[in-house]
Amino acid sequence: MFSLAACSAEDEKKTAMETIPEIPADPAGKVVKTDAEWKKLLTPEQYRILREAGTERANGEVYKEFKHQGKGTYHCAGCGALLFSSNEKFDSGCGWPSFYDPAKADHVAIKKDFSFGALRIEVTCAKCGGHLGHVFEGEGFKTPTDKRYCINGGGLKFVPAKEEQKAAAK
Numbered sequence: 410m411f412s413l414a415a416c417s418a419e420d421e422k423k424t425a426m427e428t429i430p431e432i433p434a435d436p437a438g439k440v441v442k443t444d445a446e447w448k449k450l451l452t453p454e455q456y457r458i459l460r461e462a463g464t465e466r467a468n469g470e471v472y473k474e475f476k477h478q479g480k481g482t483y484h485c486a487g488c489g490a491l492l493f494s495s496n497e498k499f500d501s502g503c504g505w506p507s508f509y510d511p512a513k514a515d516h517v518a519i520k521k522d523f524s525f526g527a528l529r530i531e532v533t534c535a536k537c538g539g540h541l542g543h544v545f546e547g548e549g550f551k552t553p554t555d556k557r558y559c560i561n562g563g564g565l566k567f568v569p570a571k572e573e574q575k576a577a578a579k
């Protein structure tokens with residue numbers, strides 16, 4: 410009985426996922442750099458995630474740090490675009506930083522990928538095209554959107570709310 414229930418939940422998930430619209434990258438805000446320039450700018454881990462669509466280890470150091478971060482915003486480690494905020498962060502238990510909604514949707518692009526025989530929805534930075542992670546919908550999380558933006562913490566830069574206020578006051 411259990412396997413039947415699990416199966417139909419999986420089907421529902423797929424149908425729900427197909428309703429997520431694609432969001433093309435923002436052409437006005439394009440940050441274009443060569444691979445050599447990115448390599449200079451990013452740490453090897455950031456480069457692997459953002460430029461080579463790598464995935465960081467689940468429950469790694471970055472995730473532990475993420476769990477203890479207070480109020481603030483999350484920016485692209487490549488170009489600094491505002492992507493997510495602590496207001497939309499939630500504990501999904503998946504081992505990667507999770508958000509239910511982007512802080513500024515303009516800076517997050519969504520691309521559907523069928524290349525491995527299953528639908529995967531990739532989340533990238535709309536400004537520099539950096540790979541961030543994937544988005545899933547309809548998993549039953551009690552959040553306003555029931556979407557899970559599953560993001561590599563290594564591709565993000567956290568700015569605590571206190572520092573933001575300081576910067577604004579200057």
Ligand SMILES: [Zn+2]
Binds near residue numbers: 538
């Ligand atoms: Zn970016």
